[in-house]
Amino acid sequence: MNDRDIRAALRVHLESTTERGAIIRDELGLCLGDTRVDIAVIGGTLAGFEIKSDRDRLDRLPGQIDRYSRVLDFATLVCGPRHQTKASTLLPSWWGIWVAEEQDGAITFQPMRDASRNPAPDPYTVAQLLWRDEAMAALRERDLHRGMSSATRFRLWERMADTMSITDIQQTVHAAIMARPDWQVCS
Structure with a gap:
């Protein structure tokens, strides 16, 4: 095996x-x-x-x-x-x-x-699962995007980690991944 x-x-x-x-x-x-x-x-x-x-x-x-x-x-x-x-x-x-x-x-x-919930995920590292446009959209939805239009993805992830709760970041990441058109969903 x-x-x-x-x-x-x-x-x-x-x-x-x-x-x-x-x-x-x-x-x-x-x-x-x-x-x-x-x-x-x-x-x-x-x-x-x-x-x-x-x-x-x-x-x-x-x-x-x-x-x-x-x-x-x-x-x-x-x-x-x-x-x-x-x-x-x-x-x-x-x-x-x-x-x-x-x-x-x-x-x-x-x-x-059995696995239990991770007690200490890192907000910045979780945010790194987002593509740049997904991170910018998440900041825009929360009106946290001012001054970020030309920011790198690293700066966008940093802004997310500094201004959003870990729960909000996780939910944003999960929703963004689920919405990616080329990623297969279980039926």
Whole structure:
């Protein structure tokens, strides 16, 4: 059972259990593409699933934890049985852990710990999920756009982080992603 096998089974599982209208996206870039979530589910929240098969090493996991924790509302590590003990010592308590097991040729997922809401997302890093025009529209809707017409996306994200609550930023990001015409919605 490798990463590709787990990913395919996880995607099928998420498609059958995710609320209608949500987006399931492979390889969602976070932190300006510095890292990618294996599978993201975007709807009313942003949930990310990181896959570590028994063939993988966990040496990149601490950096992934740091970056995912800046952005995601919910995060879950989906790992092979070999990693479950070590992973539970590395992950923050709000992260979920699912163990992927192969039985009779099928991969199943056993929740070891359910994910809970991220207690401290970073407003600026969450805002980075917005395209420049989406960030400008969000500021314009709130009459926070004055003096920003030629500002870079970095300055727009900064203005959002300085003037909007994290909840408003998250809701804005989720709505913008859901409205992107080329991103597939679950039916």
